Amino acid sequence: MMLLKDILVIDFSQFLSGPSASLRLADMGAQVIKIEKPGTGDICRQLYVSDVVIEGESTIFHAINRNKQSYAADLKDAHDLEKVIQLLSKADILIHNFRPGVMERIGLDYETVKTINSGIIYAEINGYGSEGPWKDLPGQDLLLQAASGLTWLSNNNNENPTPMGVAVVDIMAGTHIVQGILAALYKKGITGEGALVQVSMFESVLDFQFEVLTCYYNDGNQLPVRSAINSGHAYVAAPYGIYKTKDNYIALAMTNIVRLAELLHCEPLKQFAHSNDWFDKRDEIKEILANHLKENTSRHWLTILEQADIWCAPVMDYDLMMKEEGYRVINMEITVKTSNGLSVKTTRCPLRVDGKQLISLKGAPLLGEHNQEIEKQFGLEKELQPAIKN
Amino acid sequence: MIELPLEGITVLEFSQYLSGPSAGLRLADLGARVIKIEQPNGGDAGRKLAIKNLWVDESSLLFHTVNRNKESFTADLKNADDLNLVKKLIAKADVLIHNFRPGVMQKRGLDYGSVKEINPRIIYAEISGYGKEGPWKNKPGQDLLLQSMTGLTYTTGNGSSSPVPFGIAIADILSGAQLVQGIIAGLIRRQKNGIGALIEISLLESLLDFQFELLTTYYTNSQPPQRSYHSNGHPLLSAPYGIYKTADGYIALAMMDIHALANSIDCKVLEEFSKEQAFAQRDKIKAILTEHLSLQSTEYWLTRLQKDGLWAMEVFDWEKMMNHEAYKCLQMEQIINANDKKIVTTRCPIRINGERLYTDKPAPKLGEHNAQVINELV
Numbered sequence: 001m002m003l004l005k006d007i008l009v010i011d012f013s014q015f016l017s018g019p020s021a022s023l024r025l026a027d028m029g030a031q032v033i034k035i036e037k038p039g040t041g042d043i044c045r046q047l048y049v050s051d052v053v054i055e056g057e058s059t060i061f062h063a064i065n066r067n068k069q070s071y072a073a074d075l076k077d078a079h080d081l082e083k084v085i086q087l088l089s090k091a092d093i094l095i096h097n098f099r100p101g102v103m104e105r106i107g108l109d110y111e112t113v114k115t116i117n118s119g120i121i122y123a124e125i126n127g128y129g130s131e132g133p134w135k136d137l138p139g140q141d142l143l144l145q146a147a148s149g150l151t152w153l154s155n156n157n158n159e160n161p162t163p164m165g166v167a168v169v170d171i172m173a174g175t176h177i178v179q180g181i182l183a184a185l186y187k188k189g190i191t192g193e194g195a196l197v198q199v200s201m202f203e204s205v206l207d208f209q210f211e212v213l214t215c216y217y218n219d220g221n222q223l224p225v226r227s228a229i230n231s232g233h234a235y236v237a238a239p240y241g242i243y244k245t246k247d248n249y250i251a252l253a254m255t256n257i258v259r260l261a262e263l264l265h266c267e268p269l270k271q272f273a274h275s276n277d278w279f280d281k282r283d284e285i286k287e288i289l290a291n292h293l294k295e296n297t298s299r300h301w302l303t304i305l306e307q308a309d310i311w312c313a314p315v316m317d318y319d320l321m322m323k324e325e326g327y328r329v330i331n332m333e334i335t336v337k338t339s340n341g342l343s344v345k346t347t348r349c350p351l352r353v354d355g356k357q358l359i360s361l362k363g364a365p366l367l368g369e370h371n372q373e374i375e376k377q378f379g380l381e382k383e384l385q386p387a388i389k390n
Numbered sequence: 391m392i393e394l395p396l397e398g399i400t401v402l403e404f405s406q407y408l409s410g411p412s413a414g415l416r417l418a419d420l421g422a423r424v425i426k427i428e429q430p431n432g433g434d435a436g437r438k439l440a441i442k443n444l445w446v447d448e449s450s451l452l453f454h455t456v457n458r459n460k461e462s463f464t465a466d467l468k469n470a471d472d473l474n475l476v477k478k479l480i481a482k483a484d485v486l487i488h489n490f491r492p493g494v495m496q497k498r499g500l501d502y503g504s505v506k507e508i509n510p511r512i513i514y515a516e517i518s519g520y521g522k523e524g525p526w527k528n529k530p531g532q533d534l535l536l537q538s539m540t541g542l543t544y545t546t547g548n549g550s551s552s553p554v555p556f557g558i559a560i561a562d563i564l565s566g567a568q569l570v571q572g573i574i575a576g577l578i579r580r581q582k583n584g585i586g587a588l589i590e591i592s593l594l595e596s597l598l599d600f601q602f603e604l605l606t607t608y609y610t611n612s613q614p615p616q617r618s619y620h621s622n623g624h625p626l627l628s629a630p631y632g633i634y635k636t637a638d639g640y641i642a643l644a645m646m647d648i649h650a651l652a653n654s655i656d657c658k659v660l661e662e663f664s665k666e667q668a669f670a671q672r673d674k675i676k677a678i679l680t681e682h683l684s685l686q687s688t689e690y691w692l693t694r695l696q697k698d699g700l701w702a703m704e705v706f707d708w709e710k711m712m713n714h715e716a717y718k719c720l721q722m723e724q725i726i727n728a729n730d731k732k733i734v735t736t737r738c739p740i741r742i743n744g745e746r747l748y749t750d751k752p753a754p755k756l757g758e759h760n761a762q763v764i765n766e767l768v
Binding site (some may be wrong): 007047049050059062063064128129137141145146148153155161163164168171178184195200202209210212214219226234235236241242244246249257278313314316332340349351352353362 | 396408420422439443444498520521524526529531532533534535538539540542543544546548551552553554555557558559560563564565567569571572575576578581582583587588590592596598599601605607609610611614615617621622623626627629632635641642643661670701704707709710711712715716717718719720722723733735736738742
């Protein structure tokens, strides 16, 4: 039995934060219905990246929205809205990521939806919370990275503030909302009562930095300083970072510098005998190491270090990684199929349950693809008859 | 104080450092009782791992950050009496979390098969580095190394740079957060069928999932993502996406129409590029923007861009952010009372029924709750 069997999710969200949450719920067994605007749908359908298009739609839309259904409804149309309300009366979970005020205007704010379905878990993701001077700003990933100080943690100190090159704020907010949704759903199993669950991208990206922010709060507010070269983490001592070798790059995590000096036959490193130096003089240490490591190949160094159980790894791009048995053996790739026969290769859910990978081969829906099926499943047309007559 | 959703749930945390303990922390903040099972000799190795040499007591500030709101029970799992006690706790627990390397729990007789015998309702959750099969299974599950092995370091920094790691332990934090999803979903199924579950994740699978947009694009076009040469913000995205230096600071520009941008910042040269060229010609466009945006202040540009509804933001450091009303009104900080010391840290990012979740309960001293746990659960 799938973990979330028989759970119905009505998902009004667009782009990545909300849809990545409903993707996880779908993979754990929930039925996820995207409510989309007729004609255009989720704006992400047209968010082409890297000049790559699959059947007129963006690759990332397919990755984010596989294993879901699409119900096209114009929320400004009373008839459509009534059907959506019927759906909500049967749903376990509602997800939206509109800006504050939008659901109120449509008449689908929590207070109203609760009167339709008191057991619903009403989940919302917004950019900066529903109060304060930034509440109406767009909840966009890069802008949240910029606003939250996150960009001062990666890369070398002489470089501009550097964003993380994956939409980390969207993904963390989506991950957090799923945690809150499921916790509330668990409690509903005991009390029968629904809940309002809210996450803002701002709170999510602050939580993401909880270790280093706590350091900042308690160290007299000293701003982080990235190391001058080979920066891996602003708060971690040498050698932590990535180093160029003769043929590629290797990564070195926390390691005793003296031992490293012996293993690598790097005489000048031996002067840093005190562990305090490894943080205080990390730029000096890293420079010596960088000069030493570029003299030989990655394989050469890794062979020495791995034998000694030093925390090290080759640095790989996707081309190199895909060739590795260690990548292939986890079977991370799945090929999903859309209803019009299109195959899209993507990644599966990272969780395993009862020893099994969670795999669904259902591709992303066409816009409005499931209107009829959903109306039939939930008897929407039938229940609407009296309302229309009136 | 609202009634928390996971009240009544007991979690045994056999975890160290960050990945497993960050999962335990979230469950605690959502209302679960989380008991760390620690070796009497030193306990969680995270107790001795400090950043900036900051200590609260015999444990580091870092440990206190990750383990607040938990209890500690010491047991030597190699000692038969202690192991028996732990098994009695397992009989009463709802969730068990561990992040040992593959094989360690088997050696102690605490693998899922054995634990299920003691308590068939338990949710048994484990985090590994690379999964349990294949040539990497015994490698250390360390965050930077996983970032390096999964291509992630080629997403960040400019195209001319070496690979650049994320300056936060993304693999640990994400895998811990995803494990929580699986654990609670397991508890939900248990409400219906009365049976527990085995929930597994690896740092490797978490980081591949994290890159699902990039990987799906790569699977489609076989081109590893290329970072732009200037102001790389995301390797898949067109100009202007990235951060630019201004006359007095930095500004972030997200997705926007290139002509609307040209118009808003009065940059005639940009008009020569068509919308369709915004990806293919992004290095040229970004080079032009780098020069143009350096001429005026952040405030100057931001006023124009925001007036035109374009997605832009000033780049803040923590000092500036914390002085801003938008940060203050979140009330994200909370105070933990660790004996006589007060620690300021962040709260849980999830709000329930409009309430923020706060707790002032500190991280436990090693073995602090031994008597209490035995008294209440054995």
